[in-house]
Every structure is written in C-alpha cells, then in structure tokens.
Amino acid sequence: xxxxxxxxxxxxxxxxxxxxxxxxxxxxxxxxxxxxxxxxxxxxxxxxxxxxxxxxxxxxxxxxxxxxxxxxxxxxxxxxxxxxxxxxxxxxxxxxxxxxxxxxxxxxxxxxxxxxxxxxxxxxxxxxxxxxxxxxxxxxxxxxxxxxxxxxxxxxxxxxxxxxxxxxxxxxxxxxxxxxxxxxxxxxxxxxxxxxxxxxxxxxxxxxxxxxxxxxxxxxxxxxxxxxxxxx
Amino acid sequence: xxxxxxxxxxxxxxxxxxxxxxxxxxxxxxxxxxxxxxxxxxxxxxxxxxxxxxxxxxxxxxxxxxxxxxxxxxxxxxxxxxxxxxxxxxxxxxxxxxxx
Numbered sequence: 146x147x148x149x150x151x152x153x154x155x156x157x158x159x160x161x162x163x164x165x166x167x168x169x170x171x172x173x174x175x176x177x178x179x180x181x182x183x184x185x186x187x188x189x190x191x192x193x194x195x196x197x198x199x200x201x202x203x204x205x206x207x208x209x210x211x212x213x214x215x216x217x218x219x220x221x222x223x224x225x226x227x228x229x230x231x232x233x234x235x236x237x238x239x240x241x242x243x244x245x246x247x248x249x250x251x252x253x254x255x256x257x258x259x260x261x262x263x264x265x266x267x268x269x270x271x272x273x274x275x276x277x278x279x280x281x282x283x284x285x286x287x288x289x290x291x292x293x294x295x296x297x298x299x300x301x302x303x304x305x306x307x308x309x310x311x312x313x314x315x316x317x318x319x320x321x322x323x324x325x326x327x328x329x330x331x332x333x334x335x336x337x338x339x340x341x342x343x344x345x346x347x348x349x350x351x352x353x354x355x356x357x358x359x360x361x362x363x364x365x366x367x368x369x370x371x372x373x374x375x376x377x
Numbered sequence: 378x379x380x381x382x383x384x385x386x387x388x389x390x391x392x393x394x395x396x397x398x399x400x401x402x403x404x405x406x407x408x409x410x411x412x413x414x415x416x417x418x419x420x421x422x423x424x425x426x427x428x429x430x431x432x433x434x435x436x437x438x439x440x441x442x443x444x445x446x447x448x449x450x451x452x453x454x455x456x457x458x459x460x461x462x463x464x465x466x467x468x469x470x471x472x473x474x475x476x477x
Binding site: 216221223226232251311315317320321322342345346359366 | 381384389394399404407413415416422424432433434437442459463466475
C-alpha cells in the first residue's frame with residue numbers, strides 16, 4: 146500500500162480559485178442547456194435535476210431531441226456513455242495518483258470529474274502540486290456554475306443570445322491550448338500528441354465525432370506506453 | 378406512466394450512464410498492474426485528451442478557431458498566464474467570427 150496523496154482544504158480552495166476561467170465555460174454551457182431544455186418543454190425541476198445528477202453538457206444536449214419520443218432507454222444510456230467515454234480514460238489515468246485515498250475521498254473526486262478539472266489538476270500535478278483537493282475543488286466550481294446556470298438559462302430562454310457570436314463556445318478549447326502550451330515537454334509529448342491528433346482527425350473525419358476525445362486519449366496512451374523503454 | 382414518471386426514469390438512466398463513465402476507468406485499473414510502461418501510457422492521457430478536444434473544434438471551425446488557437450498558445454508562451462491566454466483566444470475568435 147503506498148502512502149496516500151495529500152487531500153486538503155487548502156488544495157480544495159486552490160483548485161476552486163484556479164478553476165474560475167474554465168468554470169466560466171460551465172456557466173456558458175449551463176445557460177445554453179437551460180435555454181434548450183425550456184424549449185424542449187422540460188420542467189425547471191427536471192432540467193435542474195438532470196444537470197445536478199448527470200453533470201455532462203454535451204450528453205444532456207444530445208438527449209433533448211429524444212425527450213418526447215417513446216421511452217427509449219437503451220439509446221439514451223448509449224448516448225450518454227458515448228459522450229462521456231473520455232471520463233473512463235481520465236479515471237484510469239487518475240488511478241496511480243489517487244491510489245491509497247479512502248473510498249469516500251476517491252468517490253467524491255471521481256463524482257465531480259470534469260474536463261477542465263482533470264486538465265487543471267494534471268497541470269498542477271506536473272508542477273509538483275499533488276493535492277487531490279485541487280481536482281475536487283475545480284470540479285465543484287464547475288459543477289456549481291453548471292447547475293446554477295441551467296436554472297438561469299431556463300428562465301431567460303432565448304434571451305441569452307448566441308454564445309457562438311461571442312466566441313464563448315471556444316473557452317474549453319482555449320483552456321486546453323493554454324494548458325498544452327504550458328505543459329509542453331517535447332521529448333515526452335510529441336509522439337503521444339501526434340498519435341492523438343491523428344486518431345481525432347480520423348475518427349472525426351469518419352463521422353464519429355463523439356468518440357474523438359476518447360479515441361485520442363486511447364491513441365495517446367498506447368503511443369506513450371509503446372515509446373517507453375520499459376525500464377523504471 | 379405519466380410524463381413526470383417518464384422524466385424521472387430517463388434522468389435516472391442518464392445519471393447511471395454518467396456515473397458509470399466517471400467510476401469505471403478508475404475501478405478497472407485495479408486489475409491492471411501499474412508497470413512503468415503502463416504508467417507512461419496513463420501519464421500521456423491528459424495531453425492526448427486535450428488534443429482530442431482541440432482537433433475537432435478547429436477542423437470543424439476554420440479560420441477563427443485556428444487563429445484563436447494560435448493566439449492562445451502564443452499568449453500562454455509569452456505571458457505565462459492561463460487567464461490572459463484564454464481571453465486572447467476568445468477575443469480573437471469573437472472578432473474573426475464577425476468578419477469571416
């Protein structure tokens with residue numbers, strides 16, 4: 146059993162503060178989802194419950210068109226899994242770091258797992274900040290913004306205007322670009338990133354856009370594993 | 378079944394699917410010994426996932442998104458500040474979308 150990583154309130158606060166830039170993107174998507182949910186004639190309670198329990202913008206927006214169809218649970222389950230397959234990969238990547246933490250702390254950290262939080266925590270960790278509280282704190286900020294914004298978007302409806310015009314749909318992409326630029330270590334990253342880019346291009350080109358992120362993650366992991374010389 | 382019951386069932390199924398994704402990867406790695414090679418593969422996942430988020434957005438977008446990406450990376454490298462980099466990228470995308 147290895148010694149557990151630190152998990153502190155200070156780390157939680159640090160993660161929360163650092164998450165504000167991409168937390169803003171959760172708010173933007175929450176507004177958009179709330180507006181779309183109102184349009185799809187979900188009740189406010191249903192919209193909020195969905196955001197609070199599912200916490201996945203792309204998946205929730207994708208399910209809305211199926212809402213008033215017959216109760217087709219299998220396609221709904223499959224849609225959400227496809228949209229969130231990337232989290233399976235992120236969870237796997239978190240294993241060595243979280244090993245040794247109590248089940249409760251691990252469960253909490255995974256329950257609020259979100260793209261921006263994962264990226265932020267990965268960056269902090271490569272800079273020497275191993276506090277798992279950072280991951281949870283960032284996830285909580287994003288979650289809070291997402292749920293509150295769902296309600297606001299529901300009430301404002303179309304009044305919020307087009308987020309694309311303002312470039313707000315670009316926040317998560319910009320957050321990734323900035324993180325990659327700061328993390329960049331050519332010796333370690335060129336091969337896995339090249340594999341990931343090729344995988345994403347191929348999958349997206351074949352029309353499987355929802356699988357692009359997970360596919361890129363798998364390709365990068367395989368490339369990263371293969372290029373390792375097998376020694377410690 | 379009323380509409381409200383139906384909604385409850387759908388939301389429960391969605392919540393289950395999302396939880397499955399968030400927990401299963403971590404759980405599955407219980408059964409995989411973390412050798413140095415596996416560790417190297419896992420540690421490549423964050424940048425690979427980021428690439429997977431950026432590539433489709435840029436490919437489907439076009440000039441504004443590509444320029445926004447360049448602006449973000451350049452600002453990150455020059456200023457060393459996430460927030461500035463993200464704002465530069467957003468400003469670039471928003472401006473170019475008005476003209477392109």
